[in-house]
Amino acid sequence: xxxxxxxxxxxxxxxxxxxxxxxxxxxxxxxxxxxxxxxxxxxxxxxxxxxxxxxxxxxxxxxxxxxxxxxxxxxxxxxxxxxxxxxxxxxxxxxxxxxxxxxxxxxxxxxxxxxxxxxxxxxxxxxxxxxxxxxxxxxxxxxxxxxxxxxxxxxxxxxxxxxxxxxxxxxxxxxxxxxxxxxxxxxxxxxxxxxxxxxxxxxxxxxxxxxxxxxxxxxxxxxxxxxxxxxxxxxxxxxxxxxxxxxxxxxxxxxxxxxxxxxxxxxxxxxxxxxxxxxxxxxxxxxxxxxxxxxxxxxxxxxxxxxxxxxxxxxxxxxxxxxxxxxxxxxxxxxxxxxxxxxxxxxxxxxxxxxxxxxxxxxxxxxxxxxxxxxxxxxxxxxxxxxxxxxxxxxxxxxxxxxxxxxxxxxxxxxxxxxxxxxxxxxxxxxxxxxxxxxxxxxxxxxxxxxxxxxxxxxxxxxxxxxxxxxxxxxxxxxxxxxxxxxxxxxxxxxxxxxxxxxxxxxxxxxxxxxxxxxxxxxxxxxxxxxxxxxxxxxxxxxxxxxxxx
Numbered sequence: 001x002x003x004x005x006x007x008x009x010x011x012x013x014x015x016x017x018x019x020x021x022x023x024x025x026x027x028x029x030x031x032x033x034x035x036x037x038x039x040x041x042x043x044x045x046x047x048x049x050x051x052x053x054x055x056x057x058x059x060x061x062x063x064x065x066x067x068x069x070x071x072x073x074x075x076x077x078x079x080x081x082x083x084x085x086x087x088x089x090x091x092x093x094x095x096x097x098x099x100x101x102x103x104x105x106x107x108x109x110x111x112x113x114x115x116x117x118x119x120x121x122x123x124x125x126x127x128x129x130x131x132x133x134x135x136x137x138x139x140x141x142x143x144x145x146x147x148x149x150x151x152x153x154x155x156x157x158x159x160x161x162x163x164x165x166x167x168x169x170x171x172x173x174x175x176x177x178x179x180x181x182x183x184x185x186x187x188x189x190x191x192x193x194x195x196x197x198x199x200x201x202x203x204x205x206x207x208x209x210x211x212x213x214x215x216x217x218x219x220x221x222x223x224x225x226x227x228x229x230x231x232x233x234x235x236x237x238x239x240x241x242x243x244x245x246x247x248x249x250x251x252x253x254x255x256x257x258x259x260x261x262x263x264x265x266x267x268x269x270x271x272x273x274x275x276x277x278x279x280x281x282x283x284x285x286x287x288x289x290x291x292x293x294x295x296x297x298x299x300x301x302x303x304x305x306x307x308x309x310x311x312x313x314x315x316x317x318x319x320x321x322x323x324x325x326x327x328x329x330x331x332x333x334x335x336x337x338x339x340x341x342x343x344x345x346x347x348x349x350x351x352x353x354x355x356x357x358x359x360x361x362x363x364x365x366x367x368x369x370x371x372x373x374x375x376x377x378x379x380x381x382x383x384x385x386x387x388x389x390x391x392x393x394x395x396x397x398x399x400x401x402x403x404x405x406x407x408x409x410x411x412x413x414x415x416x417x418x419x420x421x422x423x424x425x426x427x428x429x430x431x432x433x434x435x436x437x438x439x440x441x442x443x444x445x446x447x448x449x450x451x452x453x454x455x456x457x458x459x460x461x462x463x464x465x466x467x468x469x470x471x472x473x474x475x476x477x478x479x480x481x482x483x484x485x486x487x488x489x490x491x492x493x494x495x496x497x498x499x500x501x502x503x504x505x506x507x508x509x510x511x512x513x514x515x516x517x518x519x520x521x522x523x524x525x526x527x528x529x530x531x532x533x534x535x536x537x538x539x540x541x542x543x544x545x546x547x548x549x550x
Contacts, residue, residue: 007019007020008020009047009051010047012030015029015030016028016029016030016044016065017030017072018047018048019072020079021078022078023074023078024074024075024076024077024078025048025053025056025074025075025076025077025078025079026072026073026074026075027044027061027064027065027072027073027075028064028070028071028072028073029064029065029067029068029069029070030068030070031068031069031070042126042127042128042129042155042156043127043129044061044065045061046126046127048076051079052079053076053079055076055077055079056075056076057074057075057076060073060074060075061075100123100124100126101124101126101127101128101132102119102120102121102124102125102126102127102128102158103119103120103121103122103123103124104117104118104119104120104128104132104133104136105117105118105119105120106136106137106139106140106142107160108140108142108229111228112166112228112229112230112232113165113166113168113226113228113229113234114162114164114165114166114229115137115140115142115145115162115163115164115165115229116160116161116162116163117133117136117151117154117160117161117162117163118160119158119160121158125158127155127156127157127158128155129155130148130151130152130155133151133154133155133163134146134151137163137164141230142163142164142229142230143229143230143231144164144166144167144227144228144229144230144231145164145165145166145167145227145229146163146164147162147163147164147165150162150163151163164229165229166226166227166228166229166234167226167227167234168226168234169223169224169225169226169234169235169236169237170223170224170226170236171223171236171237171238171239172220172221172222172223172224172236172237172238172239173220173221173239174220174239174240174242175217175218175219175220175239175240175241175242176217176218176242177215177216177217177218177242177244177245178215178216178217178218179214179215179268179273180213180214180215180216181206181208181214181266181268182206183206183266183268206265206266207263207264207265207266207278208260208263208264208265208266208275209260209263210260210261210262210263211259211260211261212259212260213257213258213259214250214258214259214260214266214273214275215245215257215258215273216256216257216258217242217244217255217256217257217258218256219241219256220238220239220240220241220242221238221239222236222238222239223235223236223237223238223239224236244256244258245258245268245271245272245273246258246272246273247267247269247272247273247274247275248272248274248275248276249261249262249264249274249275249276249277250273250274250275258273260275261275262275262277263275263277263278264276264277264278264296264297265278265296265297265314265315267314276295276296276297276313276314277296277297278296278297278298278299278314279292279294279296279297279298279299279312280298280299280301281298281299281300281301281302282301283301283302284300284301284302284303284304284305284320285300285302285303285304285305285308285310285325286303286304286305286308287305289308290308291308291309291310291311292309292310292311292312293309293311293312294311294312294313294314295312295313296312296313296314297312297314297315297316297317297329297330298310298312298314298315298316298317298329299316299317299319300316300317300318300319300320301319301320302319302320303318303320303321303322303323303336304318304320304321304322304323304325304327305323305324305325306323306324306325306341306343306344307324307325307343308325308326309325309326309327309328310325310326310327310328310329311326311327311328311329312328312329312330313329313330314329314330315329315330315331315332315333316329316330316331316332316333316348317333317335318332318333318334318335318336319335319336320334320335320336321334321336321337321338321339322334322336322337322338322339322344322346322354322360323339323341323344324339324340324341324343324344325344326344326345326346327345327346327347328346328347328348329348329349330348330349330350331348331349331350331351331352331353332346332347332348332351332352332353333352333353333354334346334352334353334354334355335354335355336354336355337354337355337356337357337358337372338354338356338357338358338360338362338377339357339358339359339360340357340358340359340360340361340377341359344360344361345360345361345362345363346360346361346362346363347362347363347364348363348364348365348366349365349366350364350365350366350367351364351366351367351368351369352364352367352368352369352381353368353369353370353371354369354370354371355370355371355372356370356371356372356373356374356375357370357373357374357375357377357379358375358376358377359375359376359377360377360378361377361378362377362378362379362380363379363380363381363426363427364380364381364382365382365427366381366382366383366384367381367382367383367384367385367386368381368384368385368386368401369386369387370385370386370387371389371390372387372389372390372391372392372393373387373390373391373392373393373394373395374387374393374394374395374397374399375395375396375397376395376396376397377396377397377399378397378398378399379397379398379399379400379401380398380400380401380426380427381400381401381402381426382401382402382425382426382427382428383401383402383403383404383425384401384402384403384404384405384406385399385401385404385405385406386406387406387407387408388406388407388408388511391408391409392407392408392409392511392512393407393408393409393410393412394407394409394410394411394418394420395409395410395411395412395416395418396416396417396418397418397419398419398420398421399418399419399420399421400420400421400422400424400426401421401422401426401506402422402423402424402425402426402427402428402506403422403423403506403507404422404506404507404508404509405420405422405506405507405508405509406508406509406510406511407509407510407511408510408511408512408513409510409512409513409514409515410508410510410513410514410515410518411514411515411516411517411518411529412515413515414517415515415516415517416517417517417518417519418515418517418518418519419518419519419521420508420518420519420520420521421520421521421522422506422507422508422521422522422523423505423506423521423522423523423524423540424506424523424524425499428496428499431496432493432496432497435489435492435493435496436493438485438489439486439489439490439493442482442485442486442489443486445482446479446482446483446486449475449478449479449482450479452475453472453475453476453479456472456475505522505523505539505540506522506523506539506540507522507537507538507539508520508522508537508538508539509536509537509538509550510533510534510535510536510537510538510550511535511550512534512535513532513533513534514529514532514533514534514536514538515529515532516529516530516531516532517529520538520545522538522539522540522545523540525540525543525544525545526545527544527545533547535549535550536548536549536550537549537550
């Protein structure tokens with residue numbers, strides 16, 4: 001080679017050119033071959049290796065190939081290379097043909113949705129070309145989801161890479177019911193920013209009128225099928241349908257719309273939406289009306305007089321007072337007070353709310369709210385008893401809550417005996433007592449039957465008249481259902497005992513004063529108050545009732 005002639009590998013026709021100049025190695029990538037050179041980066045590096053060049057600027061090499069500007073860029077300092085080595089490279093058409101290509105392993109996933117290319121370097125480690133990978137995919141019938149960009153990047157090293165992905169099917173959406181009402185605020189009074197209850201805004205009912213829309217069914221959708229790497233369709237799961245939740249006093253319109261057929265309040269069981277009518281008494285419940293037993297909700301504008309009963313499956317709202325009457329409903333709201341006159345009782349499955357109680361019996365499955373005072377009354381609530389508005393005083397009687405009692409004042413300056421108990425749900429206690437009583441009576445009855453049958457066993461039944469034989473057979477048969485009832489009672493007793501034992505520690509919070517004469521019980525641990533306490537919280541710690549800050 002002459003002094004002005006540089007050793008060269010490649011040329012314009014090849015799309016690239018290496019020049020071995022005295023001041024370094026230069027690489028030129030021609031614009032006309034820009035689209036075809038990305039997957040030949042490995043060949044460029046192979047040429048350099050064949051020439052014994054391992055120290056070069058890989059970033060500049062990559063940039064030169066990416067730009068394909070036709071301008072030579074220096075990628076390495078001068079390197080001594082023998083004429084023989086350079087000639088061999090030239091004769092091999094710019095590529096080392098002695099080293100074999102790495103073998104291609106086409107790994108197709110079990111679900112036929114992904115193809116991974118792996119290498120077998122047992123016979124050679126030369127990087128494959130783009131075309132070699134495409135041919136391998138074709139040989140394995142892979143026709144869909146081929147990612148050419150991923151292949152171009154993947155053939156730059158011997159690391160496995162994903163060459164093709166199928167299109168996943170998209171499952172259809174399940175049908176659902178879009179309820180056009182919110183029961184979350186039902187039965188919950190408004191609480192202001194100072195945590196005070198507004199008993200004038202009680203959110204008592206969620207009401208609808210005839211032809212109001214209660215719910216809309218959003219139908220299920222069809223799934224969208226996918227395609228695997230072989231170009232085959234992959235079926236998709238369709239959404240599941242759902243029945244309309246039409247209940248009492250509702251109607252389905254146009255297949256997917258549910259409307260009310262009467263005015264009333266909404267009752268939603270989860271699977272059925274119904275509308276309960278409201279029974280309205282414009283005056284008081286007394287002689288003019290008689291007792292009320294209504295399947296729905298009741299609104300009474302006046303009082304419930306002494307000796308009368310009001311019973312409803314829905315909520316009961318009484319604008320006046322309850323005077324020595326019995327009232328039972330889902331939730332009972334009394335605008336005035338509840339006076340027992342030694343015979344009245346108010347029971348609610350959920351909550352009871354009233355202005356005051358006096359010599360009354362009030363029971364609630366959930367909470368009791370009294371706006372003013374509770375005097376010499378028996379209050380039982382499954383969760384909380386709240387007496388914090390106005391005077392907020394509990395004096396005399398028995399107050400029992402499963403979780404918490406809150407009041408401003410408990411007892412009085414005359415040290416009237418006032419009993420307050422928390423930590424055990426009184427409803428569970430009552431149910432436990434009733435089941436134990438049933439169990440005791442059943443065992444006694446079964447023992448009597450057994451004794452009777454033992455006595456009759458000594459008699460020759462064939463000599464008895466038919467009516468007497470029938471009586472003996474009836475007694476014999478009665479022992480079996482009785483034994484079953486006893487067994488069920490035993491199981492229920494164990495369940496209730498477990499529930500009672502799992503009750504969380506209750507607490508009593510007093511925002512003003514608790515007086516001597518008050519007898520506290522927290523989870524059956526008793527404390528007799530001997531001195532005044534102010535702004536305090538009573539809890540159970542280490543088996544003792546302790547007094548802490550409010």
